[in-house]
């Protein structure tokens with residue numbers, strides 16, 4: 147049984163079918179990338195998975211639990227975590243305080259109303275371990291809002307993995323990053339996979355170099371439908387995918403680059 151199984155998922159906005167009978171499976175421990183040109187329906191699909199948008203049809207199971215009628219916090223309890231592009235960090239608190247709140251919140255629905263407890267050695271140890279996992283030990287006492295963009299994204303990832311999710315939704319983790327920060331994020335995701343081999347990652351990303359370095363499996367969405375699915379090499383060689391992206395060459399980030407050495 148796949149970890150995440152999506153079958154015939156449908157979402158309509160009036161006359162537009164933004165998610166058109168999409169079926170895909172994410173396996174345990176897999177990094178599965180979702181790509182497609184602008185407007186293909188990637189964000190809509192992520193919102194349907196996280197529960198921010200209600201579906202008009204289809205099925206969505208995580209580790210055998212049907213999610214389709216569950217509220218977002220119930221999906222989190224079922225093992226889903228999502229990075230919200232740094233909007234979940236508390237900018238006025240330190241990195242340590244953000245991480246402490248996240249570990250304090252495990253098993254609860256929200257940590258918005260918590261006081262930071264910095265006197266519990268077990269919590270401190272867990273928070274420190276999270277900082278190590280995203281390489282923010284050196285930023286432990288820094289105020290989160292003063293961190294560079296790439297470090298804020300790392301903190302956001304740390305908050306998302308605090309509850310040890312089965313599936314992590316990473317929505318454009320490289321957005322707004324320069325080449326150095328992007329390659330750091332690629333390395334971070336590779337390390338996450340090494341340290342949590344059972345956690346699957348569904349990655350939505352326009353940076354094709356990053357996608358081809360990271361993904362075990364790639365699903366290509368076009369006009370709300372699955373156009374193709376396969377390994378990086380299969381996707382790069384697929385004439386249908388090339389045709390979709392060729393028209394976008396001028397947009398730079400949407401073109402399909404040559405296969406990287408060592409890519410999946």
Ligand SMILES: Nc1ncnc2c1ncn2[C@@H]1O[C@H](COP(=O)(O)OP(=O)(O)OP(=O)(O)O)[C@@H](O)[C@H]1O
Nearest residue numbers: 159162163164182183184185186187188189190191
């Ligand atoms: N709330 C909404 N109401 C109406 N139409 C919407 C809504 N959200 C998305 N759409 C439409 O659904 C289609 C898919 O949009 P979506 O944002 O999911 O695409 P995307 O692949 O994430 O694009 P991008 O890469 O530009 O973020 C688009 O035609 C978009 O205009």
